[in-house]
Amino acid sequence: MKDLLHTPEGVRDIYSREYAEKREIERRMESAFTRFGYEGLQTPSFEFFDIFNQERGSVASRDMFKFFDREGNTLVLRPDMTPSIARSAAKYVREEDLPAKFCYIGNTFVNNSRYQGRLKEITQAGAELIGDGSCDADAEILAMVVEALVGCGLKEFQVDVGQVEFFNGLVEAAGLSPETEEELRKRVEAKNFFSVEDFLNEQNLSEELTNAFLALPHLFGNIDILSEAEALTDHPRCRAAIRRLRDLYELCRLYGVENYISFDLGMLGKYQYYTGIIFRVFTYGSGEALGGGGRYDKLMQQFGRKAPAVGFAISIDQLMLAQSRQHLFVYAPLCREFLYYNETGRKAALAFSREMRAQNLALRLFFEPGSEETLIERAKAKKRQNPEADVFYCSGEKPERMTL
């Protein structure tokens, strides 16, 4: 039999420089969350299937990795973090401790075999703010997204913000059935301008509503689109949605992140999941959103706790892909100090290495039994491979620096 060395499709090894960079990005992300006072939370890699069922998660049942425990319960590898955090918060956070602020970094698993070249295991970093339904909470989350990404060295990116209540208001005014609404939602979400038009021609809606729905897929861009949207309807729910976005923009100015904010009222997400703002993060070079989030005030309720919630998740893998395509270098220290020693140099070499560690410096040891000549040979080869590294060898009283 041939040796089995490769990984299954969709998962991979991360090593050397890439590993160092990934850890560095995770560290910077976490540090941004911590500076906002968020507490880390770790949930299990697999949970009961019901935690991620249709209303709670963002991934379809057939795209989850499922297996069974000894009692026959269906378990899944978490496809998404938010429901786990919500469950955990519903269990541990006391009413008087709300609002609660959590952040996490962890791997998620989606079994999506159709898309070759797409990873099935990705690392997500994110945060959830539970128990605060205010616009200030929305703004805090957006500001944190921006600061975390800037902290990772990303320069050109956009946080594109929508507000599902605008669409919901129009649907309410039009009195659409749930099936009709779902069909329209799909077409608006796909910015399928002409099929929205076809669809509306079949409905008997007032001119005002038809025009408003028609405009919806076009309503994206900078803050000016909010005025355009306002002119389309005076339904109170829609007006409230726009007002909320304006307030949000003002708060983003106070946070100093308004340059990264854009708007898209045609962004709707999955059926009924989001209840307020919804957003996605875009940048050059990744082809898809780096991540996103929004407000889901009905989620906690499903775990027996009524509390509003807003949060987001960023895919570290997508972020790294975008950064490498944009040639943004993340400084990630790799070990650049090497020491070769043999039996006669052991005592001095180990003393030297202890000293280095005590100064918090990294040094990689290589034990090379034998003569001084082989030792020098090895050290020389290493130095040739890594000219910028510090290579030492030690076969006597003290380590010598290798020069070529």
Add this chain to the structure above:
Amino acid sequence: MRYLTIALAKGRLAKQTMEMLEKIGIFCEEMKDEKTRKLIFTNEELKLRFFLAKATDVPTYVEYGAADIGFVGKDTILEEGRNLYEVLDLGFGKCRMCVCGPESAREKLQNHELIRVASKYPAIARDYFYNVKHQTVEIIKLNGSVELAPIVGLSEVIVDIVETGSTLRENGLVVLEEVCPLSARMVVNQVSMKMENERIRRLIEQMRELIRKENA
């Protein structure tokens, strides 16, 4: 300014698309040279790049952002089911996706019998029979000359594109049911739409205006 990359489905569709683009002042002379072996064509002035790809690959290039914009038939978009913005119906290449077969097969479509369906478009066929007709069928994927399948008894019916229907007629087949109308479409990568909002929107507006004028 960054390059905007445009993927075109090889063949007639690419030619007709380029003709439309020329009418709004977007030219690519390099591309007209039939003998060229180049894969990528550029318009330096407008910072545009074009490439030709097999139709079924165009949605893939656009979904992953390797191309910002794609021009491709609705049949391919439906079959591939990618995450894209489908922003414009170009109005040419009009035809229909149909269920076809010998007249005798018409009855089998009514009785919810288990029948065999041959198609180059298994995803479209599956979606139509399962989700629209709620009929259990066996789908056989073929790669060409699908009309042959009912004649030699590989399947009862086929799901295929019908333009004039002459191939069907010559082989004693008829259109039994229409699945959906088709035409050429413009698709846009979801990130590009946001990051290059202004340029892409202007292009869409210009194309839309042109189509409106030509239809009037």
